[in-house]
Amino acid sequence: MIEWLADYGLFLAKTATLVIALGVILTLIAHGRRKGQSGGGATLKVVELDERFQRRRRQLRLAAEPKASRRQLAKRLKKSGKQADKQSAKERADANTERVWVLDFNGDLKASGTPALAELVSLLLEEIRSGDEVVLRLQSGGGLVHSYGLAAAQLDRLRDAGARLTVCVDKVAASGGYMMACCANQLIAAPFAVIGSIGVVAQIPNVHRLLKKHDVDVELLTAGRYKRTLTVLGENSEEGRAKFLEDLASTHDLFKHYVGERRPGLDVESAATGEIWYGSQALAAGLVDAVGTSDAYLLEKQRQRARVLKVSLETRTGLIGRLGKGVDSRLEKGVDGVLQRVDDLRWQRR
Structure with a gap:
């Protein structure tokens, strides 16, 4: 009996541990979703395109160099790269x-x-x-x-x-x-x-005749003469159709006016034909x-x-992704440096 109680107690302990672990995971997921919905789930990323371009250009130069002289070129590029980094730092400090x-x-x-x-x-x-x-x-x-x-x-x-x-x-x-x-x-x-x-388009299907053929009535109740002009289910009138076209033309005029204000040299009437x-x-x-x-x-x-x-x-997508995005930028830069040296060696050995 005592042995059975001990086994049962161990089983309850394992079950409780599993439930608590699942609870923690679900709480983290729910927190991440709320954070993402509130806009906090996105991280700002800034990449200096010139640095990335120069790094790839360096790899290209090493690849194009004859194998016998790649090691010497890599040394020259490394030296000139340090000088360029100093110059770049000065330029960054220049307002x-x-x-x-x-x-x-x-x-x-x-x-x-x-x-x-x-x-x-x-x-x-x-x-x-x-x-x-x-x-x-x-x-x-x-x-x-x-x-x-x-x-x-x-x-x-x-x-x-x-x-x-x-x-x-x-x-x-x-x-x-x-x-x-x-x-x-x-x-x-x-x-x-x-x-x-530069135009406006609208397309609305209408199944009124199909519904009428099967004796299906649609009641469309509105307050306001033009609350609904064209509908999908109900019967459309010529008045409603005319009003819909009028609204399209009005929207087109707003579009033309908007473009004309920002590009005064443009002949908007000639360009706004769609x-x-x-x-x-x-x-x-x-x-x-x-x-x-x-x-x-x-x-x-x-x-x-x-x-x-x-x-x-x-x-950020998922818990692992959020953790990955938290890597310090200096560590990331260090990894880039290691990868660059590996690339240099790869081209030197070919």
């Missing part, structure tokens, strides 16, 4: 050094990246100094009017604050995407990037200011000795 802040926006139908964009804009407005530039690499085929109206308003905040805003379009900035792009002081598009589509242009055509039409890629533009900035800093918000 007159131009800083280019790079943001990315990949838009979907709902412009879901707007909250992150708004937070980054707020952060930059506190940090930007005279002579700085913000470069937005934009890609979007447009979407909901109110969603992209809010996204464009975030870029207007930069422009209203006097910041230099350059928008680079490598693939597409159409409809709501162009609404955002036109906020720029300088708009650059790749030769075959899709630009324009058509799209490719980058080279868009330049001739006045929709963009230059033809080129974001890569070429940022590389030129690096050659001009500007500091090019890519800024983003990264969402």
Whole structure:
């Protein structure tokens, strides 16, 4: 009997330990989700693109060097790299050094990246100094009017604050995407990037006749003459259809006015037909200011000795991911240094 009680007690202890452990894990998960929903789950990441470019350029030079002379080249590069680091440190300390802040926006139908964009804009407005530039690499085929109206308003905040805003379009900035792009002081598009589509579209299916055929009635009750103009289930009237078209035209006028204010040199009436242009055509039409890629533009900035800093918000995914994101930046830099030396040895041995 005593032995049975001892076994039973041990079983209860194990069970309690398991329940407590599961409780702790579930609490951590719930806390992480609440933190993510409140915006605290995203971490700010800043990468100096020039440093990454120079590191890869170093690897490329070693790879292209004859095997016999790679070791000597690696030593020279290491020595010159230290000198460059000292020079870079001096430039960082120089208040007159131009800083280019790079943001990315990949838009979907709902412009879901707007909250992150708004937070980054707020952060930059506190940090930007005279002579700085913000470069937005934009890609979007447009979407909901109110969603992209809010996204464009975030870029207007930069422009209203006097910041230099350059928008680079490598693939597409159409409809709501162009609404955002036109906020720029300088708009650059790749030769075959899709630009324009200044128009408004709406499509509503109607199954009223199908329901009527099966003796199904739909009661649509509204207070207000135009509370509902076109419906999916009910019978649409000519008055409702006319009002819907009127609303579309009004939205289109607002769109044209918005673009015209930000690009006064553009013939908006000719451009606002809903058509799209490719980058080279868009330049001739006045929709963009230059033809080129974001890569070429940022590389030129690096050659001009500007500091090019890519800024983003990264969402932590899962407990392990959150723990991983907590690694100290100095440790990360040390790891990068070790990896660079390993790469040097890899090329020397080939």
